[in-house]
Amino acid sequence: MISTTAHNGVDAPRPARAGPASDLVLSGVSKSYGSSVAVRHLDLSIEAGHLVALLGPSGCGKTTTLRIVAGFETPDTGEVRIGGVDVIDLPPHRRSLGMVFQNYSLFPHRTVAENIGFGLRMAGVGRAERDARIQSMLDLIKLEGRGDTYPSQLSGGQQQRVALARSLVVNPKVLLLDEPLGALDRSLRESMQFEIRAMQQRLGITTLLVTHDQEEALSMADRVAVMNAGRILQVGAPSEIYDRPQTRFVAEFLGTSNILEGRASSDGRALVVPAAAGGEIVVPLGEPRTPGEALTISVRPERIALGTERQPSVVNIEGRVTGAIFRGTYAAYQVEAPGLGRELFVYRQADGPLGSVAFRLGESVVLSWTPQDVVVVASE
Amino acid sequence: MTEFTLPIAPRRRARPLAMRSVYLIAPAALFLLFFFVLPLADNAMRSFVDEATGAFTLARYAALLTDPFYLRIMGETVLLSAGVTVISLIIGYPVAYFLVRKAGRWSALVIFLLIAPLLTSIIMRTFGWQVLFARKGLVNNLLVNQLGLLEQPLRLTNSVEITIAALVHVLVPLMVLSITSVLQGIDRRLEESAQILGANRLRTFWEVTLPLSLDGIGTGAILVFMIANGSFVTLVLLGGGLQTLPLMIYQQFNTTRDFGMASAMSMILLVIAIACLWLQLRIVRRRGA
Numbered sequence: 001m002i003s004t005t006a007h008n009g010v011d012a013p014r015p016a017r018a019g020p021a022s023d024l025v026l027s028g029v030s031k032s033y034g035s036s037v038a039v040r041h042l043d044l045s046i047e048a049g050h051l052v053a054l055l056g057p058s059g060c061g062k063t064t065t066l067r068i069v070a071g072f073e074t075p076d077t078g079e080v081r082i083g084g085v086d087v088i089d090l091p092p093h094r095r096s097l098g099m100v101f102q103n104y105s106l107f108p109h110r111t112v113a114e115n116i117g118f119g120l121r122m123a124g125v126g127r128a129e130r131d132a133r134i135q136s137m138l139d140l141i142k143l144e145g146r147g148d149t150y151p152s153q154l155s156g157g158q159q160q161r162v163a164l165a166r167s168l169v170v171n172p173k174v175l176l177l178d179e180p181l182g183a184l185d186r187s188l189r190e191s192m193q194f195e196i197r198a199m200q201q202r203l204g205i206t207t208l209l210v211t212h213d214q215e216e217a218l219s220m221a222d223r224v225a226v227m228n229a230g231r232i233l234q235v236g237a238p239s240e241i242y243d244r245p246q247t248r249f250v251a252e253f254l255g256t257s258n259i260l261e262g263r264a265s266s267d268g269r270a271l272v273v274p275a276a277a278g279g280e281i282v283v284p285l286g287e288p289r290t291p292g293e294a295l296t297i298s299v300r301p302e303r304i305a306l307g308t309e310r311q312p313s314v315v316n317i318e319g320r321v322t323g324a325i326f327r328g329t330y331a332a333y334q335v336e337a338p339g340l341g342r343e344l345f346v347y348r349q350a351d352g353p354l355g356s357v358a359f360r361l362g363e364s365v366v367l368s369w370t371p372q373d374v375v376v377v378a379s380e
Numbered sequence: 381m382t383e384f385t386l387p388i389a390p391r392r393r394a395r396p397l398a399m400r401s402v403y404l405i406a407p408a409a410l411f412l413l414f415f416f417v418l419p420l421a422d423n424a425m426r427s428f429v430d431e432a433t434g435a436f437t438l439a440r441y442a443a444l445l446t447d448p449f450y451l452r453i454m455g456e457t458v459l460l461s462a463g464v465t466v467i468s469l470i471i472g473y474p475v476a477y478f479l480v481r482k483a484g485r486w487s488a489l490v491i492f493l494l495i496a497p498l499l500t501s502i503i504m505r506t507f508g509w510q511v512l513f514a515r516k517g518l519v520n521n522l523l524v525n526q527l528g529l530l531e532q533p534l535r536l537t538n539s540v541e542i543t544i545a546a547l548v549h550v551l552v553p554l555m556v557l558s559i560t561s562v563l564q565g566i567d568r569r570l571e572e573s574a575q576i577l578g579a580n581r582l583r584t585f586w587e588v589t590l591p592l593s594l595d596g597i598g599t600g601a602i603l604v605f606m607i608a609n610g611s612f613v614t615l616v617l618l619g620g621g622l623q624t625l626p627l628m629i630y631q632q633f634n635t636t637r638d639f640g641m642a643s644a645m646s647m648i649l650l651v652i653a654i655a656c657l658w659l660q661l662r663i664v665r666r667r668g669a
Contacts, residue, residue, distance in 0.1 A: 072572060092575040093584075099576040105569040109591050118587075122578035170577065 021048035021204050022083030022173040024069065029078030031064055038064040039075070040230040046174075046223075048083075051200055051207040052235075053217035056227035057253065065227075066176055066210045071095050082173050093122070098167030098205075102179040104159045106151035112162050113138070113147030119170035137165040140199070157188045164196065168203060175200065175207040181216060193219050214254045218242060226250045243300075247378040251298035258299045258344045261379070264289040271295050271374075275339035283315055284371040296379040301345040303373035306333060306359060311368040319344065321363045333359060335367055420650075427643035440644035450628075454648070457624040460540075461608035464547045468604045469597060471548065472555035476596070477589075479556065480563040494553045502550070506617045509546045513537050539620040546614050551607060555600035562596030563589075595663065602660045606653050625649050 025045040054062040067073040071092035141161035218238040245251035262273035268288040310316040323334030513536035520533035574584040612626040632642035
């Protein structure tokens, strides 16, 4: 991440009316359309100056939640507080928000400078101050001298930056980002992730990011809220969400997970997974559980070591390679464990020669991991 | 096109195929040539030829463009069309907006109601207006006999107002449909962006929606203007003493029997129509670029 101290006050244009950042609190927010429930009694709070990503599959209610904050939708129940003030009764234009849409939504009939200055003009900011603030924004987004061009003459990334500048120039209390990078190329997306995050931190603006892209959420957010079927399943720091998923849905939605189901052993220190032909596979757990309890566990593919020999004092499962894919920085393997009746995924750093995979199809291998790599998740 | 259908074929072979596709439009082209282009050319010739001597002359155009009588007629024609256009726009825009933004699943019904007047014959429609507003028509009957608001029936037919109303009645759908197609293409998120940036509904409409629908307004206005300019039946039946170019052309052909003058007038009407089309193409092309 780009250092914030290096830029503060040196070349960063200072917002002219920057007040203290506001926090955003949603409590008990529900919204239904007819018989379909979009958002179920949702609680979410964003500390002032933080970026929270609302992450979930399409149709999970994340966009509805964002539109409720924006004021385009009215919730059936609940409160939306910005800086402690309930804004439910305020129309969108009086909520002092900034918003960036997936397709940028720049006004096609206005120049870049007019687009950026739109909010200032609506707020009645005088021409001289307006021009100065537009200029500093153009500098900030590295589009100096392009103020007189029209949005259609800019590249996707440039349009995205103009959209960001347009929403930030008015010093909004909260910035809303609706799939902001969805329309960009993969390579551009990564650099924009850095850029938006750097700008958000530099300005210290409270931000709600809505995305279905887990990588975007993990890399940009202070905290990630995973949402499904109108509910927030888990909120936490990106690493916490990734390493300690509380539910099966979270484990599977973020990255890939190997999910195993079974019962706790009689001493509660292992998971017993029923295997074919009456056998069983015993997986030691990091923390003891109630004996006999039905359990679901998740093991991340990159936590599993792949070798040809059993490792001492860890979990060892023997299997056969049924799939091997080279993915640049790592190789992905599918390994069938006899008796388990299913395949496990393993990621292995690509340390061999370029374009190679270390294990061949059909090769017998041993999968090993430590009990600390096992996460017990709720089965839902 | 042929390059796509025959990607492997050598380029030389594409030519006969391209020629063959010309034959497809030949019937229509021939029809238009004999029944549209040639008569039009004949008409144009007639307007430039002195009937007595057979010599080339610009006298008719000189008369049309300098004589106050003709200038007044042309002015009246354009003024009437402009008035009809403006009224159609004022009535049509809200309807188009409602259709796109509010009607939802009722939009098909609204469109049907809009187009319905176009499905009736123009004669029927015009007589309908006469029946409605005649001396002993429905409106006067209501005002004088039923409500007793007036002593004398109003003279409503043969008035400029009724003529304008009848023209607007037919032409509003064209305005509405032109604006509707453009409004439908406006991304709602542009309006939402304006709102988030502090614009209330009125401001949003003024700053975003209206400027972005100018194309539709332009297309609709030019369409309405052109058709109003050439309208004839409505003016003959409801006219109210209005004298417009189409009426004058009719008069020259049937009463005065000055074919040359009638031809010159129709050429001027044609030039106005072509100018309108050119204007529309320019607007669309500028926006598209």
